Amino acid sequence: MDDRYRIRPATEADLDRIGEIIRQAWEPIFGLHQESWGEELFDVLYANWPENIKASVGRHLAEHPESAFVVESLETGEVAAFITYLLDMKKGIGIVGLNAVAAGLQGQGIGTMMYKIVMDRFRKAGLKQSVDKVALQARPSHCGRRQGARPSPILRFGEGAQRSISTSRAGRSPDGLFQRAVKYAQVRTGLNDAQTGARRAYEKAGFNIKRKEVIYYAYL
Numbered sequence: 001m002d003d004r005y006r007i008r009p010a011t012e013a014d015l016d017r018i019g020e021i022i023r024q025a026w027e028p029i030f031g032l033h034q035e036s037w038g039e040e041l042f043d044v045l046y047a048n049w050p051e052n053i054k055a056s057v058g059r060h061l062a063e064h065p066e067s068a069f070v071v072e073s074l075e076t077g078e079v080a081a082f083i084t085y086l087l088d089m090k091k092g093i094g095i096v097g098l099n100a101v102a103a104g105l106q107g108q109g110i111g112t113m114m115y116k117i118v119m120d121r122f123r124k125a126g127l128k129q130s131v132d133k134v135a136l137q138a139r140p141s142h143c144g145r146r147q148g149a150r151p152s153p154i155l156r157f158g159e160g161a162q163r164s165i166s167t168s169r170a171g172r173s174p175d176g177l178f179q180r181a182v183k184y185a186q187v188r189t190g191l192n193d194a195q196t197g198a199r200r201a202y203e204k205a206g207f208n209i210k211r212k213e214v215i216y217y218a219y220l
């Protein structure tokens with residue numbers, strides 16, 4: 001972060017401030033939805049949205065306290081932004097979840113910075129998994145080595161892993177020993193005008209593969 005802010009793990013004590021940020025930051029987005037879809041459909045889908053989004057962050061903090069952080073002003077100690085994320089190790093995808101920057105502090109780069117930090121965490125988590133995998137794969141060859149053959153030192157595999165870490169941007173080690181366990185980051189946002197800032201910040205952080213979807217409704 002820059003010298004005005006720091007990040008720290010989010011805790012349940014931050015929830016009220018996070019609730020305020022949610023209300024301010026999503027107001028223009030939900031306002032636009034309400035205008036475009038009409039009151040009735042909006043209420044079906046998003047009545048009580050500030051409380052519901054806050055409750056969702058609360059559940060995330062209870063279940064995955066390690067995967068959320070807040071950005072705090074160094075001067076005032078006030079929380080300026082929050083972000084949640086998750087790792088799907090089965091698919092090898094890191095997922096950016098709910099996040100927002102306080103209304104008056106948007107457009108200063110805080111959002112982009114949070115996304116970059118989270119993407120770095122995904123990369124590191126993926127590397128750790130890969131290194132662990134290599135260490136595990138290495139063991140049988142030590143146990144089953146030929147009689148009289150020089151034991152290949154465990155370190156050799158560590159070195160392989162180190163080499164792979166340094167070239168891990170390509171996702172594959174030079175000798176093809178393993179691939180990174182987390183290869184992609186994913187985030188979901190809307191295509192409406194109120195979410196232009198979010199799309200811009202995600203793209204600035206490096207999200208560059210776009211999947212477009214539309215949800216239709218019909219009054220029956």
Ligand SMILES: CC(C)(COP(=O)(O)OP(=O)(O)OC[C@H]1O[C@@H](n2cnc3c(N)ncnc32)[C@H](O)[C@@H]1OP(=O)(O)O)[C@@H](O)C(=O)NCCC(=O)NCCS
Nearest residue numbers: 025100101106107108109110111112189196197198200201
């Ligand atoms: C999305 C969000 C977290 C981004 O945080 P932020 O600190 O404002 O992001 P940044 O300052 O890093 O970048 C925002 C970029 O969008 C641009 N932007 C903002 N509003 C824009 C608009 N209406 N049209 C075009 N660009 C816009 C900014 O100019 C900036 O780009 P730049 O640096 O090239 O000028 C924040 O806008 C937010 O809280 N939005 C509401 C909640 C939300 O949508 N959360 C994401 C969940 S999907």
